[in-house]
Amino acid sequence: MRAIFAIARKDLRLLLRDKGDVFFTFVFPVVIAILFGFVFGGGSNSGSKLELAVVRESESVLALGIEEDLANDAAFETTAFPTRDAAADAVRAGKVTAAVILPKSLDSGLEGLFSGQGIAIDAVVDPSRRAEAGLIQGKLNELAFRQFPKLFANPTEMSRAFSAARSSIASARGMSPTQKLLGAGMITAAESFTSSIGDEDASANASGGGGGANNAAGNTADFTPIRVKVEELAPRAGRPRASFDVTFPQGIVWGLAGCFGAFASSLVTERARGTLDRLRLAPITAFHLISGKAIACLVAGLLVQTLVFAVAIIFFGSSVAQPAMLVIAAFAASFAFAGLAMALAAFCRTEAEANGAGRGAILILALIGGGTIPLFFMPPFLRTLSYGSPFRWAVAAIEGPFWRDTSVGEQIVPLIVLFAIGFLGWIIGARALWRPFAR
Amino acid sequence: MLALRDIRRRFGSTIAVDGLSLEVRTGEVFGLLGPNGAGKSTTIAIATGLLAPDAGSVDLLGLGSPSNPKVRMHLGLAPQEITLYAELTARENLRFFADLYGVSNARVRVDELLALVELDARANDRVATFSGGMKRRLNLAAALVHDPKLVLLDEPTAGVDPQSRNRILELVRRLAGEGKTVLYTTHYMEEAAKICDRVGIVDHGRMLDVGTVAELVARHGGQSAVTIERDGAEERIFTADPVAEVARQFARANSDRERGEVGREVTGLRIERPDLETVFLSLTGRSLRE
Structure with missing residues (x-):
C-alpha cells in the first residue's frame, strides 16, 4: 500500500505543480461554466434592461395598456408568452428575469377598483433574482396607475363601470330607497361629467396622468387599488432552475477532461523520460503502479468536481437534488476519465502526441458530447453522434442527481456506460504498461 | 554477482547484442567500454530485467533472473537519461523512490544520500533548477536509495563538466570502497582505466575481451x-x-x-x-x- 500511495501522492504533486495542468483542471472548468451560464441566459440583462416574460390573459383596455407600457419602458425587454407555465419555464431556465401575468380578472377593468378589490397583477421571479423583484413590483404599480386616466377618459370603460355601479346599487340590500336614489343620482352626475370630457382633454389627462395617479395613490394610504403579487418560483424537479445548472456539469466535464489530459500526458512523459523504467525496476507490480495512478486521477477528478459544485452552490445558488447519487456519479465520471487517460497514454508514444493529438481528441469529444453547447441546442444528428462521446455520459450522469432529479432507473444507464468506459480504458492502458513487466 | 550468458537481442533487423557473455564479481567495479551504439545500454537493460533477451540467460546473485521483483530488489540502476521528476525537489524524488522500495527509516536514508552526493544544501529545490552535474549525482543517488548490492551505472558522466565528472568518479570509488559491486558503462577509456578493476571491451554487441587494464594492454596493446x-x-x-x-x-x-x-x-x-x-x-x- 505504501508504494501505491507514494505513486498517487507523487502524481498529485506533479499535477499541482504544473501551472498549465492546474489551469485546465481547476480554473478553466469554472470559467467555462460561468461564461456559458451567462451566454445561455443566467444573469444576463442584455445591457441594463430586465428581461420579462409577459402573459396577457385579459383582452381588456387595462391589460393592453399595461402590456404596451411595459414594452415601451426603457427598464424592460419584454417577450410575450402564451401561458403562465411557459413563462415560468423561461424564468426557471434563466431565459428571463421574471414573468408578469396580466390575469383574466383585469377584464372587469375599473369595476374591480370600484368594488374595493383593487386590480391584481401577478409576477413570478427566480429566487436568485430577488434584487430585481422589488424593482419589478414598483414598476408594475406605477404602470398600472398610469392606466387609470386612460380608463377614466374611455367612455366605454366608464359607461361599463357606471352601469355596473348602478346594478350594484339597485341590488344592494342594505340601502334604503332614498339612499339608492341618491347614489343613482351621483352616478348619473358623474357619468354626465365624464362624458363631457373631450377627447383632447382626455388625451391631455392621459399623458399627464401619472402624477395624478400617483397623487391618488398617495391620498389613499389604506386603499391599495393595485395589488402586485410577486411569487418566487420554486425549483421544479427535472428542470434547471437557471442556466448555471446546465453549464456547471459541463464545466465539471471540462475539469475532468483537463485532468484526463494531464494524467495521460504524465503517463507518456514517464515512458518518454525513462522514469517509468525506474518504476518498473522497483519491487512493485503493475497492479501497484496502475492503482497508484488510478487513485491520483480519481482524487484529482473528485477535487475538481467538488470545487466546481462548491462554486455553483455558493455563488450561483444551485442546489443538489440527490446528493448521494451525485457522489456516485462524480466517482463514476472520475473513474471513466481516469480510464480514458490510461487508454490515451497507451496510444500516444510521445509527449507531443499526448499534448497535441490527445488534447485535440478531447476537444472534439467534448464538443460533440455537449461539453460546450448543451445537447438540447444541437441538431438531431449531432445528438445521435454524442452517444459516442464520454462527455455526454458524464454530463448525463452528473445532471441527473444535480438538477434533473432523475430516477435511479434513468440514472443507471449513464453510470453503467461510465464504469464500462473506465474499465475498458484501464484494461487498454494497463496492458500497455503491463507489457514490459511480462518478461 | 551478475552473470550474463550468451545474450542475444535484436531490434528489427538490427542486432544490438550478439552472444554477449560477462561475469561481474562481487565487490569489483566492472567497466563496459565501447563506442556509442556498441550495445552497452541494451546489455544493461537486459541485466536489470527491463528488457527480455531473445536468447541467453541472466543470473543475479545466484537467485535467478532480475525479472523477479525479489531478485531485482538487489540491484540499483542509474540510467543514461536523467530519470527523475523535474518538478519534484531532490528530497521528494528520493523519498518517492524510497517509498517504492519500502525503505525503512526513509527520511534518514534520504538525508544520507543527499549528503553523499553533496546535494543536502539543495535538498528542497526542484530538480528542474539543477545543473547537469547535480542532476547526474541525484540520478545516481536514486539508484542507491534501497542500498542495493549491485549498482549499474549507464554512462553516468555523459554530458557533465570535468568537475562534476570527477565528483561522480570519486563517488563510484567510494561505493566500491563500501563493498558495492558496480557495473559501469562508458565510452571514455580514461574513466574505465581510472576506476575499473576489470574492463570488458564491447563492439557491435559482442564482448571482444575482458580483463584488467594491464592484462588487456599486455594482450592487445602491442x-x-x-x-x-x-x-x-x-x-x-x-x-x-x-x-x-x-x-x-x-x-x-x-x-x-x-x-x-x-x-x-x-x-x-x-x-x-x-x-x-x-x-x-x-x-x-x-x-x-x-
Missing part, C-alpha cells in the same frame, strides 16, 4: 612507442621496454657529443605506452572515438 626528435626529424621506435630504450638513446647521444659529432643532439623525447584506446584499435581496427 609495444610502447618511443619518439625521438633530432635536428627537426622524428624517429619512432617500438619497444617492450621504453625506459631502457630511452636510456639507450641518451647514452648514444652522449657518446656522439664526446666524439665531437654535432647536429645529432636529442631535442625531444616522448614515450607512448599502449592504453585502452590502443587495445580497442587493435581489437576493432577503429578508434574508440570514431
Whole structure:
C-alpha cells in the first residue's frame, strides 16, 4: 500500500505543480461554466434592461395598456408568452428575469377598483433574482396607475363601470330607497361629467396622468387599488432552475477532461523520460503502479468536481437534488476519465502526441458530447453522434442527481456506460504498461 | 554477482547484442567500454530485467533472473537519461523512490544520500533548477536509495563538466570502497582505466575481451612507442621496454657529443605506452572515438 500511495501522492504533486495542468483542471472548468451560464441566459440583462416574460390573459383596455407600457419602458425587454407555465419555464431556465401575468380578472377593468378589490397583477421571479423583484413590483404599480386616466377618459370603460355601479346599487340590500336614489343620482352626475370630457382633454389627462395617479395613490394610504403579487418560483424537479445548472456539469466535464489530459500526458512523459523504467525496476507490480495512478486521477477528478459544485452552490445558488447519487456519479465520471487517460497514454508514444493529438481528441469529444453547447441546442444528428462521446455520459450522469432529479432507473444507464468506459480504458492502458513487466 | 550468458537481442533487423557473455564479481567495479551504439545500454537493460533477451540467460546473485521483483530488489540502476521528476525537489524524488522500495527509516536514508552526493544544501529545490552535474549525482543517488548490492551505472558522466565528472568518479570509488559491486558503462577509456578493476571491451554487441587494464594492454596493446626528435626529424621506435630504450638513446647521444659529432643532439623525447584506446584499435581496427 505504501508504494501505491507514494505513486498517487507523487502524481498529485506533479499535477499541482504544473501551472498549465492546474489551469485546465481547476480554473478553466469554472470559467467555462460561468461564461456559458451567462451566454445561455443566467444573469444576463442584455445591457441594463430586465428581461420579462409577459402573459396577457385579459383582452381588456387595462391589460393592453399595461402590456404596451411595459414594452415601451426603457427598464424592460419584454417577450410575450402564451401561458403562465411557459413563462415560468423561461424564468426557471434563466431565459428571463421574471414573468408578469396580466390575469383574466383585469377584464372587469375599473369595476374591480370600484368594488374595493383593487386590480391584481401577478409576477413570478427566480429566487436568485430577488434584487430585481422589488424593482419589478414598483414598476408594475406605477404602470398600472398610469392606466387609470386612460380608463377614466374611455367612455366605454366608464359607461361599463357606471352601469355596473348602478346594478350594484339597485341590488344592494342594505340601502334604503332614498339612499339608492341618491347614489343613482351621483352616478348619473358623474357619468354626465365624464362624458363631457373631450377627447383632447382626455388625451391631455392621459399623458399627464401619472402624477395624478400617483397623487391618488398617495391620498389613499389604506386603499391599495393595485395589488402586485410577486411569487418566487420554486425549483421544479427535472428542470434547471437557471442556466448555471446546465453549464456547471459541463464545466465539471471540462475539469475532468483537463485532468484526463494531464494524467495521460504524465503517463507518456514517464515512458518518454525513462522514469517509468525506474518504476518498473522497483519491487512493485503493475497492479501497484496502475492503482497508484488510478487513485491520483480519481482524487484529482473528485477535487475538481467538488470545487466546481462548491462554486455553483455558493455563488450561483444551485442546489443538489440527490446528493448521494451525485457522489456516485462524480466517482463514476472520475473513474471513466481516469480510464480514458490510461487508454490515451497507451496510444500516444510521445509527449507531443499526448499534448497535441490527445488534447485535440478531447476537444472534439467534448464538443460533440455537449461539453460546450448543451445537447438540447444541437441538431438531431449531432445528438445521435454524442452517444459516442464520454462527455455526454458524464454530463448525463452528473445532471441527473444535480438538477434533473432523475430516477435511479434513468440514472443507471449513464453510470453503467461510465464504469464500462473506465474499465475498458484501464484494461487498454494497463496492458500497455503491463507489457514490459511480462518478461 | 551478475552473470550474463550468451545474450542475444535484436531490434528489427538490427542486432544490438550478439552472444554477449560477462561475469561481474562481487565487490569489483566492472567497466563496459565501447563506442556509442556498441550495445552497452541494451546489455544493461537486459541485466536489470527491463528488457527480455531473445536468447541467453541472466543470473543475479545466484537467485535467478532480475525479472523477479525479489531478485531485482538487489540491484540499483542509474540510467543514461536523467530519470527523475523535474518538478519534484531532490528530497521528494528520493523519498518517492524510497517509498517504492519500502525503505525503512526513509527520511534518514534520504538525508544520507543527499549528503553523499553533496546535494543536502539543495535538498528542497526542484530538480528542474539543477545543473547537469547535480542532476547526474541525484540520478545516481536514486539508484542507491534501497542500498542495493549491485549498482549499474549507464554512462553516468555523459554530458557533465570535468568537475562534476570527477565528483561522480570519486563517488563510484567510494561505493566500491563500501563493498558495492558496480557495473559501469562508458565510452571514455580514461574513466574505465581510472576506476575499473576489470574492463570488458564491447563492439557491435559482442564482448571482444575482458580483463584488467594491464592484462588487456599486455594482450592487445602491442609495444610502447618511443619518439625521438633530432635536428627537426622524428624517429619512432617500438619497444617492450621504453625506459631502457630511452636510456639507450641518451647514452648514444652522449657518446656522439664526446666524439665531437654535432647536429645529432636529442631535442625531444616522448614515450607512448599502449592504453585502452590502443587495445580497442587493435581489437576493432577503429578508434574508440570514431
